[in-house]
Amino acid sequence: MEQFITTLFNGLSLSSIILLTSLGLAVTFGLMRVINMAHGEFVMIGAYMTYVVQQIFVKFFPESVRDIYYIVSIPSAFGVAFLLGSLLERFVISRLYGREIDSLLATWGISLILQQAARSIFGTQGVNVTAPSFLKGGIQIGGCTFSYNRIFIFVMILLCLLMVWVIMYKSNFGKQMRAVMQNRPMAQCMGINSRRVDNITFALGSGLAGIAGCSVALLGSIDSTVGQSYIVNSFMAVVLGGVGKLAGTVLGSTIIGSASIFTENYTSSTIAKAIVLLIVIVFLQKRPQGLFVIKSRNLDE
Numbered sequence: 001m002e003q004f005i006t007t008l009f010n011g012l013s014l015s016s017i018i019l020l021t022s023l024g025l026a027v028t029f030g031l032m033r034v035i036n037m038a039h040g041e042f043v044m045i046g047a048y049m050t051y052v053v054q055q056i057f058v059k060f061f062p063e064s065v066r067d068i069y070y071i072v073s074i075p076s077a078f079g080v081a082f083l084l085g086s087l088l089e090r091f092v093i094s095r096l097y098g099r100e101i102d103s104l105l106a107t108w109g110i111s112l113i114l115q116q117a118a119r120s121i122f123g124t125q126g127v128n129v130t131a132p133s134f135l136k137g138g139i140q141i142g143g144c145t146f147s148y149n150r151i152f153i154f155v156m157i158l159l160c161l162l163m164v165w166v167i168m169y170k171s172n173f174g175k176q177m178r179a180v181m182q183n184r185p186m187a188q189c190m191g192i193n194s195r196r197v198d199n200i201t202f203a204l205g206s207g208l209a210g211i212a213g214c215s216v217a218l219l220g221s222i223d224s225t226v227g228q229s230y231i232v233n234s235f236m237a238v239v240l241g242g243v244g245k246l247a248g249t250v251l252g253s254t255i256i257g258s259a260s261i262f263t264e265n266y267t268s269s270t271i272a273k274a275i276v277l278l279i280v281i282v283f284l285q286k287r288p289q290g291l292f293v294i295k296s297r298n299l300d301e
Contacts, residue, residue, distance in 0.1 A: 015257025046213020085206025
């Protein structure tokens with residue numbers, strides 16, 4: 001029973017990180033139909049920003065306040081990733097709408113450029129982030145230990161999920177975003193600036209990936225390929241849940257993360273990835289739209 005609870009906790013932990021990465025993809029891929037192969041590099045940027053903020057606090061701040069570096073790194077990672085995402089959309093992605101293959105190749109090339117830039121700045125060896133003192137240790141219940149840093153990641157992801165839900169379904173910008181997604185010509189006729197919506201939407205998805213990088217930084221070494229470890233599972237989660245549906249992204253991430261951990265517990269990590277991928281392929285053969293389907297006039301036609 002203790003082993004099952006530990007495995008379940010680890011599965012939920014992986015699911016939460018996949019969800020945080022998938023939230024950005026649900027915005028860029030799900031809502032904008034842009035296949036952004038550089039999304040994993042925004043996760044990497046967020047992780048490296050956490051490391052940079054930590055080094056700044058170590059060098060310029062007294063030891064008594066160094067623990068707050070991680071709190072500062074979260075908005076910093078979001079801001080930097082948001083800005084870079086806005087620039088990427090403005091100068092590259094905006095010229096590739098409706099050209100999925102071209103956008104895939106272009107963003108793949110950008111991902112290679114960003115990876116090489118990270119190697120040039122931080123070196124080829126991985127760097128590590130030291131968790132602040134309030135995230136060290138864990139809660140001991142019986143024979144199970146629930147680490148504080150993973151619990152903190154859970155809470156942070158719930159707040160991000162709430163933020164995305166409020167933006168998408170309760171704000172005026174969210175209404176514009178969904179209108180452009182469902183019927184761009186009609187939204188433009190209603191006076192919505194679709195170019196502005198596209199830019200902010202893509203930047204928002206990139207910023208969420210930056211926050212995902214902050215959580216990844218707590219769990220292991222950071223290098224130029226750290227984002228690639230999560231991007232495939234995140235794409236599968238978005239497609240499995242249903243493109244453009246927030247509830248589907250949550251459910252898809254939970255299924256992918258839990259299935260990966262439980263399968264890996266009885267096999268190996270390589271076999272687990274293959275089995276999860278096979279499950280997703282078989283499911284999409286039966287239900288290609290995913291678990292949840294967006295209904296609009298465009299789709300009904």
